Amino acid sequence: MQEELEKLRQAIDGIDTNLLNLLNARMELALQVGRLKADKGLPLFHPEREEIIFDRLNRLNPGPLSEYSLRSIYREIFSASRILQVPLRVAFLGPEWTYSHLAALSFYGHAAQYVACPTIEDVFDALTKGKVDTAVIPIENSLQGGIGLSMDLLYEKEVNVVGECYLEIAHYLCGRAKSIDDVQRLYAHPQTLEQSRQWLMEKLKHAEQHECASTYGAALLARKDPAGAAICNLYAARHYGLPILAERIEDHAGNTTRFLALADHHNPKTGKDKTSVLFAVADQPGALFSALKPFSRKAVNMSRIESRPNRMMRWQYLFYVDFEGHADDEEVKEALAELKNHVSFLKILGSYPQKDPMHPIRPENERIRGLDSINADAKIG
Numbered sequence: 001m002q003e004e005l006e007k008l009r010q011a012i013d014g015i016d017t018n019l020l021n022l023l024n025a026r027m028e029l030a031l032q033v034g035r036l037k038a039d040k041g042l043p044l045f046h047p048e049r050e051e052i053i054f055d056r057l058n059r060l061n062p063g064p065l066s067e068y069s070l071r072s073i074y075r076e077i078f079s080a081s082r083i084l085q086v087p088l089r090v091a092f093l094g095p096e097w098t099y100s101h102l103a104a105l106s107f108y109g110h111a112a113q114y115v116a117c118p119t120i121e122d123v124f125d126a127l128t129k130g131k132v133d134t135a136v137i138p139i140e141n142s143l144q145g146g147i148g149l150s151m152d153l154l155y156e157k158e159v160n161v162v163g164e165c166y167l168e169i170a171h172y173l174c175g176r177a178k179s180i181d182d183v184q185r186l187y188a189h190p191q192t193l194e195q196s197r198q199w200l201m202e203k204l205k206h207a208e209q210h211e212c213a214s215t216y217g218a219a220l221l222a223r224k225d226p227a228g229a230a231i232c233n234l235y236a237a238r239h240y241g242l243p244i245l246a247e248r249i250e251d252h253a254g255n256t257t258r259f260l261a262l263a264d265h266h267n268p269k270t271g272k273d274k275t276s277v278l279f280a281v282a283d284q285p286g287a288l289f290s291a292l293k294p295f296s297r298k299a300v301n302m303s304r305i306e307s308r309p310n311r312m313m314r315w316q317y318l319f320y321v322d323f324e325g326h327a328d329d330e331e332v333k334e335a336l337a338e339l340k341n342h343v344s345f346l347k348i349l350g351s352y353p354q355k356d357p358m359h360p361i362r363p364e365n366e367r368i369r370g371l372d373s374i375n376a377d378a379k380i381g
C-alpha cells in the first residue's frame with residue numbers, strides 16, 4: 001500500500017513540474033500580450049477573450065475535472081497573468097467579505113488590487129475618476145428586484161457594463177453564544193433580517209433585533225457581545241472570527257444577486273452575449289409598445305425590463321432592458337436603430353458575456369485566499 005501511494009505521489013510530482021513549466025510559459029506569453037496592449041493603449045482586461053478560452057477548454061475537457069473546478073482554476077490563471085501585465089484595480093461596495101467583495105473576487109480572482117468603497121456612489125466615482133480600472137456593483141436580487149441606486153447611477157455616470165455574475169445569497173447565524181437558545185440579541189442589516197424573517201420567527205423569536213447599517217457592523221457588535229449573534233455570509237463569519245450557530249437561515253433557497261462589472265471600454269463579441277440599454281419614451285399611448293416592437297420583430301430575446309423614476313425629470317420614467325446578443329450583431333444593430341426612432345432618450349450600457357442565472361456562483365464552494373488560516377476562536381476579542 002505504502003509503495004503504491006509513493007508511486008502515485010511521484011507521478012503527481014512529475015505532473016506538477018510540467019504544470020509549473022507550462023504555467024510559466026503561459027505567463028511569459030501573457031506578458032508579451034500585455035506589452036503589445038500597453039504599446040497600443042488597449043484595455044488590459046478582456047472578459048470576452050477569457051470566456052472564449054474557457055469555453056474552448058470546457059468543450060475539450062474529458063473529465064473527471066468538473067466544469068466548476070476548471071472555471072475556478074482558469075479564473076486564477078487569468079488573474080495571475082493580468083497582475084503580471086499590470087495589477088488590475090477593482091472597486092467594490094465594501095467592507096471586505098460582503099457579497100460585493102465575493103462577487104468582485106469571482107470576476108477578477110485574487111491577484112488584483114481591491115478597493116473597498118463605503119457607498120455605491122463611491123464605487124462609480126472611483127471608476128469615473130480613474131482611481132480603478134474596473135468596478136463591481138450589485139444590480140438586482142431575485143427576490144427584491146432592482147437595486148435602485150445602482151440603476152440611477154448607470155443612467156447618470158459615463159461607464160460601460162463589461163460583465164455580469166450571479167451569486168447565491170446564503171445567510172449564516174453566527175456568534176459566541178453556546179447555542180441558538182442563548183442568543184439574546186441579534187444584529188443584522190435590515191435586508192438580511194427581511195430575507196430570514198420566517199426562520200427568525202420560528203427559531204429566534206426570543207432575541208431582540210438590532211438593525212445595523214452593514215453586515216460588517218453587525219459582525220463587530222456580535223463579536224463584542226457574548227449573548228449576541230449576527231447574520232452574515234460564511235466568509236464574513238470566518239473573517240470576523242464568529243463561530244457558526246446555524247447554517248443557511250435564508251427563507252428562500254436560490255436567493256441570488258446579480259452583479260455587474262463596469263469599466264471604460266467596450267467588449268468585443270464572444271458569441272454568447274447580453275446587452276443592457278436604458279431609454280425613455282414620450283408620454284403618449286402605445287409609446288412603450290412601439291419601443292419594444294423592434295426587439296420582437298428582429299427576434300431578439302429580452303431577458304429583463306424594469307422601470308425607474310427619472311431623478312432628473314419629475315414623473316418621467318426610464319426603462320432598463322436586457323436582451324440576448326451583442327450590440328455589434330446584425331439583428332441587434334437593426335433593432336437598436338429602429339428603437340432609436342421610438343424613444344426620447346437611449347443609452348447603450350454595454351454588451352458582455354452572458355451568464356446563466358440558474359447556475360449562480362455558490363460562495364460556499366469558492367476557496368477564498370486566507371480563509372483557511374483564520375482560526376475562528378483566536379480572533380474573538
Ligand SMILES: O=C(O)C(=O)C[C@]1(C(=O)O)C=C[C@@H](O)C=C1
Pocket residue numbers: 030033034044045046047049050053077078081082
Ligand atoms: O489575450 C489577452 O488579451 C491577454 O491579455 C491574455 C489573457 C490570458 O491570460 O489568456 C489575460 C488577460 C485578458 O483578460 C485575457 C486573456
